[in-house]
Amino acid sequence: MNSYLKSPVIHIMVGQSPRETILSAHLALLQKSQWFAEACSSYSNSTPHDERIVKLPDEDLGAVGSFLEYLYVGEYTPRLLPGASGKAEDQVLEHTDDSQVDEAGDNLLRHAKVYTLAEKLQLPELKHLAHSKIHRINSTAKGELRYAKFVYENTSKDDETIRQPIASFWAHRSHVLRHEAEAEFKAMILEFPHFAFDILSIVLDQKEKGREKDKDHHSKSAKATAGGPADDGDGPITATKTPRTSRKRLRMSVV
Template sequence: MFARRNPHNDSFSKHRAGKSVSTSRNGKRSFRDQASAAKKAESFSKKTESPPMGSNLTSPIITLCVGPEQRLFAAHEDILSTSPFFAAICRGQFLESSSKRISLPEEIPEIFSSVLEYLYKGDYYPRLLHNKRKNTWELEDTDPASHNTVESTVYHNGFAQTLLKDTLVYCTAERYGLEELKRLALRKQGLQSGIQVTTILASARYAYAHTPENDSKLRAHYLALIIRSRNIFKRSGTMQMEMEAGGLLFFDLFVAICNHMDDITAATKSPRTPRTPR
């Protein structure tokens, strides 16, 4: 069995759930890799710098009551209707009603605020920034040297757990039909580090409970993170308790590990191309 250890001492200061960058044999990125990465960076930057709805701010104002405490938000109907979820509500609820008000008691105000910020600005705090000098993506107000993760977690009262903010944003975007926001939240989560094992596992369970079974992005993100950081997880008493509790997450993890081992075995057994004499 796994050795028990205080789960709060286990964190992810080295392991980020982003895609690895291909390198040439000498360890340096080729010119083609750099050009491709720069092109993708420019394309993604254009998407996040301009609001999805443009600058049409003349539509009626809708009041939104969010969370158990009914915190009030306001948004333009045209901006809000970018989401198919809200577009359907606006068409049905407001057809013959003069009171433009939507109640969202199950939502988390902090997360809903991030969704509104995205609808108006194309991003949410901390913003995703492209470092042109390094040709890398970074989070605003985050110091990589100290692993300072600004606003990386939110306490979910209904779930009674501290969860990754970007996972909550992703799942909310899933409900609202905002595909670009899902991609943005996933990219941001891949840049997070220094996250506790307990938070990672709780967030993974939440992701499984609030995404469809055919979700191939957020669920795969967590499976890859756990496999890549397996040395940390196998020392965690929290991981042992979670695995004993079971669930679809750990069945998928078992399958993913088997596939990973099969790939390693196949690569080991494949014949190597003989070197040509110089």
């Protein structure tokens, strides 16, 4: 028998009255989270059963359920499965058809909520897992903006892990995507100036790199004319010529 089954059962109250839901889990597993370890530090087998309660009034029920599933099996639904190559970067989500599109951004939000909960509960491995699933979802402009709004509302401005890919996504595609959700894009810009700043910073950085590479291109061309080495032919990187990025796949098809 696994030792954690011998530890006290803790009741987790999610949501607020009259809609709260009570979930249960073993203390030994909950203690993998430093937040829960502190919240349950006074509980033991001698604590009355109905007094072993931890309240999470502002957390999403689905995210808490995914957290508990992760504690018990090391994953949460939908699971990551090996892709055709068997390599980690080619993993796919269980029961996911690449032709299906997350129209409203519900799937993006599901994993974003797990990510923010994992941040609160101090579980970096779960954060990484949730983030990796986000990048395997195809969505729409409106779905992406709904996801971006949640992230910019619920994460620190210093959290580049989840914010930077969002800003990069829009910086390289906003000239196309904003026309699919122009009103929502404008509202997002006005409500979250930092979102606009992050996008603008990336665009300006790319323009600056483009100018530097353009100078290098002309320098190489001059050398080639004078008998020096020829240019490599890559040309300058600009805001409308997307460079290679670390994104494993595009989460949205642009026509």
